[in-house]
Amino acid sequence: MPRIHNFSAGPCTLPVEVLETARDQMLDYEGTGMSIIEMSHRSKPVQAVRDEAVQRMKHLLDLPDNFHVLFLGGGATLQFGMIPLNLLNKDRTADYTHSGAWAKKAIADAKGLGNVNVVFDGSAADFMTLPDPSTVKSSTDATYLHLTSNETIGGVQWKDFPACDAPIVADMSSDFLSRPFDVSRFGLVYAGAQKNIGPAGLAVVIIRDDLLEKCNDGLPGYLSYGGHVAGDSMLNTPPVFQLYMVNLVLKWLEGKGGLAWAQDMAAKRSGLLYDTINKHNAFYRCPVDAKFRSTMNVVFRLPSEDLEAQFVKEADAAGLSGLKGHRSVGGCRASIYNSMPMEGVEALAGFMTDFAGKHG
Amino acid sequence: MPRIHNFSAGPCTLPVEVLETARDQMLDYEGTGMSIIEMSHRSKPVQAVRDEAVQRMKHLLDLPDNFHVLFLGGGATLQFGMIPLNLLNKDRTADYTHSGAWAKKAIADAKGLGNVNVVFDGSAADFMTLPDPSTVKSSTDATYLHLTSNETIGGVQWKDFPACDAPIVADMSSDFLSRPFDVSRFGLVYAGAQKNIGPAGLAVVIIRDDLLEKCNDGLPGYLSYGGHVAGDSMLNTPPVFQLYMVNLVLKWLEGKGGLAWAQDMAAKRSGLLYDTINKHNAFYRCPVDAKFRSTMNVVFRLPSEDLEAQFVKEADAAGLSGLKGHRSVGGCRASIYNSMPMEGVEALAGFMTDFAGKHG
Numbered sequence: 035m036p037r038i039h040n041f042s043a044g045p046c047t048l049p050v051e052v053l054e055t056a057r058d059q060m061l062d063y064e065g066t067g068m069s070i071i072e073m074s075h076r077s078k079p080v081q082a083v084r085d086e087a088v089q090r091m092k093h094l095l096d097l098p099d100n101f102h103v104l105f106l107g108g109g110a111t112l113q114f115g116m117i118p119l120n121l122l123n124k125d126r127t128a129d130y131t132h133s134g135a136w137a138k139k140a141i142a143d144a145k146g147l148g149n150v151n152v153v154f155d156g157s158a159a160d161f162m163t164l165p166d167p168s169t170v171k172s173s174t175d176a177t178y179l180h181l182t183s184n185e186t187i188g189g190v191q192w193k194d195f196p197a198c199d200a201p202i203v204a205d206m207s208s209d210f211l212s213r214p215f216d217v218s219r220f221g222l223v224y225a226g227a228q229k230n231i232g233p234a235g236l237a238v239v240i241i242r243d244d245l246l247e248k249c250n251d252g253l254p255g256y257l258s259y260g261g262h263v264a265g266d267s268m269l270n271t272p273p274v275f276q277l278y279m280v281n282l283v284l285k286w287l288e289g290k291g292g293l294a295w296a297q298d299m300a301a302k303r304s305g306l307l308y309d310t311i312n313k314h315n316a317f318y319r320c321p322v323d324a325k326f327r328s329t330m331n332v333v334f335r336l337p338s339e340d341l342e343a344q345f346v347k348e349a350d351a352a353g354l355s356g357l358k359g360h361r362s363v364g365g366c367r368a369s370i371y372n373s374m375p376m377e378g379v380e381a382l383a384g385f386m387t388d389f390a391g392k393h394g
Numbered sequence: 395m396p397r398i399h400n401f402s403a404g405p406c407t408l409p410v411e412v413l414e415t416a417r418d419q420m421l422d423y424e425g426t427g428m429s430i431i432e433m434s435h436r437s438k439p440v441q442a443v444r445d446e447a448v449q450r451m452k453h454l455l456d457l458p459d460n461f462h463v464l465f466l467g468g469g470a471t472l473q474f475g476m477i478p479l480n481l482l483n484k485d486r487t488a489d490y491t492h493s494g495a496w497a498k499k500a501i502a503d504a505k506g507l508g509n510v511n512v513v514f515d516g517s518a519a520d521f522m523t524l525p526d527p528s529t530v531k532s533s534t535d536a537t538y539l540h541l542t543s544n545e546t547i548g549g550v551q552w553k554d555f556p557a558c559d560a561p562i563v564a565d566m567s568s569d570f571l572s573r574p575f576d577v578s579r580f581g582l583v584y585a586g587a588q589k590n591i592g593p594a595g596l597a598v599v600i601i602r603d604d605l606l607e608k609c610n611d612g613l614p615g616y617l618s619y620g621g622h623v624a625g626d627s628m629l630n631t632p633p634v635f636q637l638y639m640v641n642l643v644l645k646w647l648e649g650k651g652g653l654a655w656a657q658d659m660a661a662k663r664s665g666l667l668y669d670t671i672n673k674h675n676a677f678y679r680c681p682v683d684a685k686f687r688s689t690m691n692v693v694f695r696l697p698s699e700d701l702e703a704q705f706v707k708e709a710d711a712a713g714l715s716g717l718k719g720h721r722s723v724g725g726c727r728a729s730i731y732n733s734m735p736m737e738g739v740e741a742l743a744g745f746m747t748d749f750a751g752k753h754g
Binding site (some may be wrong): 036037038040042043044045046047048050053054056057060061062066067068069071072073074075076077106107108109110111112114115116118119139142143146147226228233234235236252253254255256257269270271272273274275276353355356 | 593
């Protein structure tokens with residue numbers, strides 16, 4: 035079976051070169067006579083992988099020294115809880131922006147642990163738009179302001195970030211490493227790995243010293259950011275396979291040209307799809323406010339749900355997989371992360387044009 | 395490089411057949427044209443892997459229907475916190491047995507979240523022994539009694555379990571699936587994957603209905619057992635690679651003969667090493683009470699620390715890796731989990747005999 039083009043929202047396609055390396059090293063990592071996943075996490079090779087991944091991340095993001103990079107098991111969903119467990123309490127307040135399905139989960143966890151102000155609520159607009167960042171201010175007593183940089187289900191994406199007084203805490207799960215950003219506005223950035231970073235089962239957390247110092251004491255060991263920083267992401271046995279794969283993906287991204295390359299490619303991939311939708315706007319329709327359309331998740335509708343089902347089915351038969359929209363909103367969605375080759379997007383654009391010609 | 399014999403305490407050696415399957419399927423899972431780690435966790439192949447792994451686990455353990463099998467990211471260390479977060483509060487009490495380094499971590503997390511009775515404390519005996527299980531009773535008001543079935547660092551292992559009134563909550567990380575056990579005494583069993591189950595980055599949690607019903611409300615989503623049960627281990631994106639590997643390891647274990655085979659092999663492997671120590675008891679010494687010596691982690695001392703260092707170094711050069719004792723206790727340790735072939739143990743026993751002959 036040849037490799038097919040995989041437009042899943044995540045887990046999603048990974049660079050072929052990375053998969054080939056994982057395959058070739060599966061029984062013998064660099065002449066050690068064992069797999070990297072069979073080695074003690076205290077061994078030199080595993081520690082070197084962790085150190086390399088941290089250094090690559092710092093370099094790609096141009097991180098100042100007052101930020102710490104953590105790789106943690108449990109995914110971004112655990113972070114929805116860990117953030118307020120560490121940073122909120124009954125005497126503290128956080129601002130949250132409600133931009134869609136993922137923001138909603140983050141808000142739900144925070145509400146049980148402290149005072150939450152929802153400073154933007156997109157529900158009345160069905161989460162098809164976002165606020166002008168310059169209008170978003172934090173409350174005077176906010177410990178942080180939380181936002182979701184990209185909503186995979188709605189297909190909306192912050193193009194710039196608020197310049198608010200409170201440090202921003204951002205769930206960047208679905209567009210992390212797809213563009214440069216000014217990290218100095220952020221106190222904590224987190225992302226599940228399974229979009230642009232590697233396989234599912236790991237979250238990257240980047241935390242600034244001043245937020246680290248504000249963390250609550252007395253938490254269970256695994257739930258304390260301080261413990262993970264002190265343990266250099268090896269407070270406990272980490273998900274070694276994911277660490278290894280993340281390091282390979284970051285190396286691959288460096289070779290491609292880093293975040294500038296990622297941003298340029300994201301614009302090209304998403305541009306081609308949005309252009310195709312516009313060109314056939316009697317057939318395809320993107321419901322998202324043009325100012326906030328995601329470069330990662332292109333959502334679109336066809337004239338009927340029957341045609342959408344047929345589109346997904348025929349695309350799948352043509353080697354274009356994973357185009358069904360999220361079950362909560364329906365429609366179609368093409369997720370086009372860093373690892374999606376341009377040929378995949380061109381094949382999809384061609385298929386869309388043909389399909390519109392036949393059924394439009 | 396030929397495969398070497400890896401005696402690491404965990405992550406540890408995996409079945410060669412499992413690694414070969416992972417290698418062969420890395421770019422194309424069963425003709426789908428993509429890797430299993432690139433697929434949506436809502437896809438049929440990934441759901442089938444989860445379902446198979448759950449069924450195999452139920453079958454291997456002969457689990458009654460009132461138990462739920464969960465596969466969760468974060469490892470056993472997260473469970474140290476999740477258990478008291480779910481089952482304790484300021485009005486509830488739990489009994490804990492303090493058998494060594496791992497029990498200590500579990501106790502530390504519980505103490506912050508409820509009332510903890512330490513019903514056995516092995517610290518005075520340097521954790522080299524355990525209590526007679528028939529003497530271990532639970533407190534009248536205990537929600538559960540916690541024990542650590544095997545301590546990887548000390549090398550002590552419960553050979554039978556208390557018949558106490560409270561349900562037992564057991565950390566079986568390092569000897570899970572190495573022997574049959576009467577699950578009816580247990581309310582919750584958990585284990586990090588990286589010994590007998592698969593690669594690091596996943597914990598299996600087996601929870602009984604009555605304990606599930608006692609779980610506290612209002613926890614962050616990821617930290618609630620109820621949420622994970624409702625989501626069939628897919629409340630969030632799980633560590634798909636580990637799920638896949640666990641399923642392969644369980645299939646391999648079934649093929650070998652299940653827990654009866656595992657128990658027999660564990661007795662043979664550990665028996666050969668303890669016999670070798672006894673045969674050369676002027677040179678090797680096992681500090682652990684003979685009644686509680688682990689079948690998974692054989693710890694032993696040599697006449698001096700210099701000889702221990704030389705032993706570890708020469709063994710490594712002979713293709714016998716990972717024999718250094720834990721940094722907190724020193725000495726030597728051979729970890730011999732299900733995947734360790736008998737040839738590896740025979741090679742080690744031969745090396746030990748030769749080394750004692752040369753230096754004894």
